[in-house]
Amino acid sequence: MRLMLSGKATCNSHGQDSSYFLGWEEYEKNPYDQTRNPQGIIQMGLAENQLSFDLLESWLSENQDIAGFKRNGKSIFRELALFQDYHGLPEFKKALVQFMEEIRGNKVSFDPNKIVLTAGATSANETLIFCLAEKGDAILIPTPYYPGFDRDLKWRTGAEIVPIHCTSSNGFKITARALERAYQEAQNRNLKVKGVLVTNPSNPLGTTMTQAELDLLMDFIIEKQIHLVSDEIYSGTVFSSPNYTSIMEVLSKYEKAEVWDRVHVVYSLSKDLGLPGFRVGAIYSNNDSIVAAATKMSSFGLVSSQTQYFLSALLSDKKFTKNYISENKKRLKKRHASLVSGLQNAGISCLESNAGLFSWVDMRHLLKSNTFKAEMELWEKIVYDVKLNISPGLSCHCSEPGWFRVCFANMTEETLEIAIQRIKAFVESVSRGHDKAIGGKKCLNINLRKKFSKWVFRLSFHDREAGER
Amino acid sequence: MSYVLSNGKPLLSQKATNDGHAENSPYFDGWKAYDSDPFHPTQNPSGVIQMGLAEHQLCFNLVQKWLENNPEASICTKEGVDKFRDIAIFQDYHGLPEFRNAVAKFMGRVRGDKVRFDPDRIVMSGGATGAHELITFCLADPGDAFLVPTPYYPGFDRDLCWRTGVRLLPVVCHSSNNFKVTRKALEEAYAKAVEANITVKGLLITNPSNPLGTILDRDTLREAMSFINEKNIHLVCDEIYAATVFRQPDFISIAEIIEEDQEYNRDLVHIIYSLSKDMGFPGFRVGIVYSYNDAVVECGRKMSSFGLVSSQTQYLIASMLSDDQFIEKFLLESAGRLATRHKDFTDGLRQVGIKCLNSNAGLFLWMDLKGFLKESTVEAETDLWRVIINDVKLNVSPGSSFHCSEPGWFRICIANMNEETTKVALARIQEFVQRNGDKLNRKEKCWQSDLRLRLSFRRMDDVLRSPCSMSPHSPIPQSPLVRART
Numbered sequence: 017m018r019l020m021l022s023g024k025a026t027c028n029s030h031g032q033d034s035s036y037f038l039g040w041e042e043y044e045k046n047p048y049d050q051t052r053n054p055q056g057i058i059q060m061g062l063a064e065n066q067l068s069f070d071l072l073e074s075w076l077s078e079n080q081d082i083a084g085f086k087r088n089g090k091s092i093f094r095e096l097a098l099f100q101d102y103h104g105l106p107e108f109k110k111a112l113v114q115f116m117e118e119i120r121g122n123k124v125s126f127d128p129n130k131i132v133l134t135a136g137a138t139s140a141n142e143t144l145i146f147c148l149a150e151k152g153d154a155i156l157i158p159t160p161y162y163p164g165f166d167r168d169l170k171w172r173t174g175a176e177i178v179p180i181h182c183t184s185s186n187g188f189k190i191t192a193r194a195l196e197r198a199y200q201e202a203q204n205r206n207l208k209v210k211g212v213l214v215t216n217p218s219n220p221l222g223t224t225m226t227q228a229e230l231d232l233l234m235d236f237i238i239e240k241q242i243h244l245v246s247d248e249i250y251s252g253t254v255f256s257s258p259n260y261t262s263i264m265e266v267l268s269k270y271e272k273a274e275v276w277d278r279v280h281v282v283y284s285l286s287k288d289l290g291l292p293g294f295r296v297g298a299i300y301s302n303n304d305s306i307v308a309a310a311t312k313m314s315s316f317g318l319v320s321s322q323t324q325y326f327l328s329a330l331l332s333d334k335k336f337t338k339n340y341i342s343e344n345k346k347r348l349k350k351r352h353a354s355l356v357s358g359l360q361n362a363g364i365s366c367l368e369s370n371a372g373l374f375s376w377v378d379m380r381h382l383l384k385s386n387t388f389k390a391e392m393e394l395w396e397k398i399v400y401d402v403k404l405n406i407s408p409g410l411s412c413h414c415s416e417p418g419w420f421r422v423c424f425a426n427m428t429e430e431t432l433e434i435a436i437q438r439i440k441a442f443v444e445s446v447s448r449g450h451d452k453a454i455g456g457k458k459c460l461n462i463n464l465r466k467k468f469s470k471w472v473f474r475l476s477f478h479d480r481e482a483g484e485r
Numbered sequence: 486m487s488y489v490l491s492n493g494k495p496l497l498s499q500k501a502t503n504d505g506h507a508e509n510s511p512y513f514d515g516w517k518a519y520d521s522d523p524f525h526p527t528q529n530p531s532g533v534i535q536m537g538l539a540e541h542q543l544c545f546n547l548v549q550k551w552l553e554n555n556p557e558a559s560i561c562t563k564e565g566v567d568k569f570r571d572i573a574i575f576q577d578y579h580g581l582p583e584f585r586n587a588v589a590k591f592m593g594r595v596r597g598d599k600v601r602f603d604p605d606r607i608v609m610s611g612g613a614t615g616a617h618e619l620i621t622f623c624l625a626d627p628g629d630a631f632l633v634p635t636p637y638y639p640g641f642d643r644d645l646c647w648r649t650g651v652r653l654l655p656v657v658c659h660s661s662n663n664f665k666v667t668r669k670a671l672e673e674a675y676a677k678a679v680e681a682n683i684t685v686k687g688l689l690i691t692n693p694s695n696p697l698g699t700i701l702d703r704d705t706l707r708e709a710m711s712f713i714n715e716k717n718i719h720l721v722c723d724e725i726y727a728a729t730v731f732r733q734p735d736f737i738s739i740a741e742i743i744e745e746d747q748e749y750n751r752d753l754v755h756i757i758y759s760l761s762k763d764m765g766f767p768g769f770r771v772g773i774v775y776s777y778n779d780a781v782v783e784c785g786r787k788m789s790s791f792g793l794v795s796s797q798t799q800y801l802i803a804s805m806l807s808d809d810q811f812i813e814k815f816l817l818e819s820a821g822r823l824a825t826r827h828k829d830f831t832d833g834l835r836q837v838g839i840k841c842l843n844s845n846a847g848l849f850l851w852m853d854l855k856g857f858l859k860e861s862t863v864e865a866e867t868d869l870w871r872v873i874i875n876d877v878k879l880n881v882s883p884g885s886s887f888h889c890s891e892p893g894w895f896r897i898c899i900a901n902m903n904e905e906t907t908k909v910a911l912a913r914i915q916e917f918v919q920r921n922g923d924k925l926n927r928k929e930k931c932w933q934s935d936l937r938l939r940l941s942f943r944r945m946d947d948v949l950r951s952p953c954s955m956s957p958h959s960p961i962p963q964s965p966l967v968r969a970r971t
Contacts, residue, residue, distance in 0.1 A: 277496070
């Protein structure tokens with residue numbers, strides 16, 4: 017039967033054999049619950065923002081008119097049910113761009129006519145790549161990066177990703193050398209480089225890009241005459257200094273230049289507002305052709321009119337947005353501090369970060385050897401024995417073993433505290449040499465191990481190749 | 486705006502710059518005319534009436550009443566807000582279980598409960614538009630082809646081909662036998678593909694048909710099943726108009742045919758569904774891929790990440806479709822109102838000698854204006870179409886945009902207006918036919934070429950992205966370009 021389906025259906029470019037997703041599967045089988053399953057696995061692999069729902073709920077209670085499809089007391093159900101215009105609800109686009117401006121401290125202005133609405137950032141990223149690249153083309157992405165990109169950017173588009181290797185030696189910052197090496201690698205693989213895609217603030221690092229990095233990127237894309245996509249879906253999660261600088265701020269200096277048309281931003285409300293279920297994504301571009309093409313392509317994944325309407329009312333409420341943005345940051349900052357200090361007490365350090373819903377945790381000292389195999393072994397212990405689902409650096413294409421992404425905003429404070437206690441206990445047991453971990457669980461995990469081995473081999477082999485060049 | 490960089494390389498992908506979006510078809514030109522002069526009973530009574538949009542607007546009052554009586558179905562009301570958090574974070578591509586259960590039940594109900602649907606085979610997508618693209622990505626590779634009987638919905642050219650690289654090959658049907666899909670026509674189309682060295686991956690049928698408004702009979706469905714089994718190709722059945730069947734004969738879903746013969750290979754059969762037509766909810770983007778093939782369900786589910794249904798909408802729909810009493814009433818009422826509207830139009834058209842294909846479903850009529858053409862050519866059809874838009878002031882869709890092999894057929898949508906507008910539309914047609922019956926074939930060159938120029942200008946405008954225009958009907962501006970898809 018497999019022969020009867022398309023190549024896309026039968027390959028695994030969807031990337032779902034990755035440990036990133038396998039850990040979730042294990043979590044699904046044995047999920048932690050404070051009362052019903054206190055011994056279960058705590059989910060720390062999901063970058064969700066669950067800290068500020070009360071703010072949304074209280075806004076709803078004060079704005080009941082919006083609920084039930086009403087506007088000024090009158091039902092607009094019919095209009096919303098019929099509204100399938102791929103240009104999107106104008107009041108929603110206006111409110112959305114204003115929200116994006118507010119997040120950037122009003123240092124940039126966005127034109128609602130240049131925004132394209134899509135079903136989540138997943139769809140936004142894919143659509144943008146459909147517009148920029150095809151089979152035989154490559155997009156350069158700094159490592160470590162969000163595992164979902166392998167699916168979103170490559171699967172159905174046919175494009176390739178070539179990593180820009182970043183290392184802990186300089187806090188994983190992008191360097192000119194790394195950019196050049198990646199460009200060269202693409203050439204060696206006979207791929208045409210169409211652009212660079214960065215996530216700023218970074219997933220999984222939780223850091224914001226420095227001015228130097230942004231300038232470097234601009235110089236690079238100008239020189240190579242390629243595109244730059246800046247995935248800014250975490251822009252509203254910057255909770256401490258340095259201040260956030262969006263690529264759009266940098267771009268404002270290049271208004272008359274050719275590069276003006278080649279810088280694009282991806283946004284979403286899944287992280288900043290914590291609404292991943294509503295599937296609200298966006299592409300922003302000065303390039304008219306891209307906006308036109310992407311708008312037509314958005315037909316394949318429009319935002320539900322019901323959702324657009326609700327959000328246009330929410331985001332138009334400036335009092336709400338101002339309060340939300342600031343309160344959300346405060347809570348993220350506090351939560352981040354709890355995790356970092358908790359890990360510190362266990363002798364584990366994190367990459368210094370000022371944004372995101374996670375920390376990039378350094379567990380290199382806990383590895384048996386400086387290999388990805390050792391990283392996988394450690395990860396297994398953490399999932400099965402410590403009972404925490406965290407994301408191993410390998411799944412994020414990190415070139416150094418021993419780093420893990422740990423999410424902190426998708427649980428209660430109590431749960432986070434328990435997670436920290438578990439880690440502490442684990443580290444203590446390791447240092448006492450009481451490593452009971454893998455032994456007894458071997459047979460249970462045999463299928464999982466098989467999946468890992470195949471996947472680890474495939475991934476690390478490729479990455480090693482890249483590193484050797 | 487240049488498409489080429491200064492180093493000579495292309496700035497964008499081919500997909501971004503080619504015509505694969507299929508929006509340069511004349512199907513969309515009529516809307517542009519409507520857009521610039523839309524009818525309104527009081528503010529613009531001589532404007533163009535929109536009859537190119539297959540929307541179901543006849544039952545909103547029923548749904549509105551249900552919403553008022555069920556505030557907890559919305560997570561934004563005080564009755565429903567306790568669900569807000571859980572629903573807002575729910576992005577599982579399996580979809581809310583209650584949503585899948587409700588949709589499966591509804592699909593069965595629409596088919597008279599003659600078949601049962603398995604909720605675990607339901608895959609979400611961004612409307613039927615997204616569903617069609619998704620299933621094509623799962624079943625075919627670039628360069629492969631799907632056979633599709635003509636006339637067919639113009640949006641397929643975009644949905645199945647644009648980003649997938651797959652092509653559509655017509656299975657030509659004729660009015661001589663009411664556009665029946667014959668085995669002979671299927672075999673001919675297949676043979677042609679083989680000769681041209683094109684790999685056929687499947688057959689796509691729309692049942693009930695857009696634009697015909699007819700349903701496929703049991704023999705045709707069995708013939709289609711036997712054909713695809715013999716050739717070992719897929720069968721994709723677009724059943725998005727299933728609940729618009731308003732009178733006998735009863736609708737027969739491919740789901741029923743599958744049960745008839747154990748020899749049929751179920752792995753080849755897939756159904757596309759949506760709530761856009763049956764319920765009248767195109768704005769909510771509820772598309773469904775239902776496949777009997779486990780591998781397709783699995784792959785499709787992963788792909789659905791690119792177009793999941795908003796959880797807020799899933800929750801609302803789950804609630805609504807689970808209300809058996811409401812649904813039963815809705816389906817009955819909807820069929821009744823569609824039947825009445827259908828009769829009003831067919832009677833009115835018959836009075837002036839205009840016949841329509843005998844139909845019992847859909848939101849439109851397939852009108853026979855062959856007798857009004859000066860010659861049986863696409864050009865003559867296009868000329869007549871311009872007369873209808875410019876003189877009669879109705880936006881209708883010419884058969885050629887549906888790839889119809891015979892000139893002279895037009896699709897007019899009849900369920901997207903109120904009764905008052907219905908009367909106005911009919912009166913215009915009747916008056917026009919009576920006034921110009923013998924003059925219809927005369928060439929009216931001057932204003933036709935004006936219209937041609939105006940339309941070409943607007944087409945270029947849209948390539949460069951023209952701003953939305955406000956519709957006098959609704960507070961929410963509408964783009965004809967999207968509405969043109971249906």
